[in-house]
Amino acid sequence: MTRRFDDLADAVLAGAPAAAEDALDVLRASEEELLSVVAAAARLRRKHFGNTVKVNYLVNLKSGLCPEDCHYCSQRLGSQADILKYTWLKPDEAIEQATAGLRGGASRICMVSSGRGPTDRDVERVAGMVGALKQEHPDVEVCACLGLLKDGQAERLRAAGVDAYNHNLNTAESHHDDIVTTHTYADRVDTVTKAKDAGLSPCSGLIAGLGESDEQLVEALFALRDLGSDSIPVNFLMPFDGTPFEGTWELTPGRCLRILAMARFVCPDKEIRIAGGREMHLRSLQGLALHVANSIFLGDYLTSEGQAAEADLELIRDHGFVVLGAAPEHPVSPDAVSPDAGSHDPAKRRRGAGTDVPANA
Numbered sequence: 001m002t003r004r005f006d007d008l009a010d011a012v013l014a015g016a017p018a019a020a021e022d023a024l025d026v027l028r029a030s031e032e033e034l035l036s037v038v039a040a041a042a043r044l045r046r047k048h049f050g051n052t053v054k055v056n057y058l059v060n061l062k063s064g065l066c067p068e069d070c071h072y073c074s075q076r077l078g079s080q081a082d083i084l085k086y087t088w089l090k091p092d093e094a095i096e097q098a099t100a101g102l103r104g105g106a107s108r109i110c111m112v113s114s115g116r117g118p119t120d121r122d123v124e125r126v127a128g129m130v131g132a133l134k135q136e137h138p139d140v141e142v143c144a145c146l147g148l149l150k151d152g153q154a155e156r157l158r159a160a161g162v163d164a165y166n167h168n169l170n171t172a173e174s175h176h177d178d179i180v181t182t183h184t185y186a187d188r189v190d191t192v193t194k195a196k197d198a199g200l201s202p203c204s205g206l207i208a209g210l211g212e213s214d215e216q217l218v219e220a221l222f223a224l225r226d227l228g229s230d231s232i233p234v235n236f237l238m239p240f241d242g243t244p245f246e247g248t249w250e251l252t253p254g255r256c257l258r259i260l261a262m263a264r265f266v267c268p269d270k271e272i273r274i275a276g277g278r279e280m281h282l283r284s285l286q287g288l289a290l291h292v293a294n295s296i297f298l299g300d301y302l303t304s305e306g307q308a309a310e311a312d313l314e315l316i317r318d319h320g321f322v323v324l325g326a327a328p329e330h331p332v333s334p335d336a337v338s339p340d341a342g343s344h345d346p347a348k349r350r351r352g353a354g355t356d357v358p359a360n361a
């Protein structure tokens with residue numbers, strides 16, 4: 001066992017921030033060193049988050065039909081991916097979906113819509129949904145993710161009771177223009193800054209597996225640290241057929257663990273959330289990853305199906321963690337497992353928001 005990563009954890013625990021070389025060292029740890037990396041990162045995780053796992057639940061308010069061209073996204077302009085496409089959910093549908101997530105143990109509801117950014121009317125629509133949701137569930141934390149914000153919109157969302165705003169940087173500035181051409185990296189930074197300035201908790205993370213170098217992953221993490229992101233979703237590319245990244249498989253479970261550990265060393269006291277691609281890329285190492293990250297999404301993603309929500313909760317229990325906040329009231333039947341889980345093209349979501357089928361929560 002190497003002591004190198006324990007020494008790094010000691011230094012970070014003593015208040016010395018990890019440097020870019022440390023982050024690269026974590027990313028490039030050998031197979032032999034992998035458990036040492038996890039054990040060292042787990043010390044930081046335990047120090048700041050104890051044995052809790054924050055459970056988040058996605059409600060896709062509007063799916064597909066986006067005019068932007070983010071190469072990784074199944075909802076992008078011209079995407080041939082066979083996903084659910086629908087316009088805004090009605091408020092009662094949105095609340096029904098959110099409530100299913102809360103029953104499953106989620107403490108944060110992430111209300112997401114496709115598109116470049118909301119109109120003021122869209123913001124009012126979401127504000128109304130959030131008000132109604134909070135009336136029924138006063139303790140729920142709500143994160144909105146509606147795209148690029150215009151002046152005044154973040155303030156309106158905050159006034160309506162929204163707690164956080166998600167807008168991912170996704171990748172390094174030096175790689176951004178290779179993955180999207182319809183908006184700039186600066187646009188993304190601007191929206192995170194507007195959210196933060198309005199008193200919303202900034203949630204901004206990345207997607208790994210987009211052809212970026214190790215150095216660019218480190219660059220992205222340090223940008224998130226500098227931006228003051230409170231929660232950092234780490235997505236692992238799900239290469240949907242019908243998108244430019246179709247057939248791009250760069251990640252291994254070990255690589256994903258190293259990326260999460262790197263994020264933990266660089267941002268030791270921030271919420272590190274294992275986001276999209278968890279099941280597909282971490283596979284049997286999901287449990288180890290919980291010793292590094294402290295947050296997951298329950299159930300399904302925006303356009304693809306995750307493992308059964310009950311399997312998520314079991315994962316948390318099996319590894320000795322507890323769900324932050326409310327305990328689940330209604331475990332989900334194992335029948336909710338996607339019939340084509342395990343195939344390579346992500347299983348398209350066919351339940352929950354925008355369908356008549358009960359949610360996976």
Ligand code: SF4
Pocket residue numbers: 066067068069070073074075076077113114115116147
């Ligand atoms: S990531 Fe958002 S803005 Fe980009 S294509 Fe997908 S839905 Fe549109």
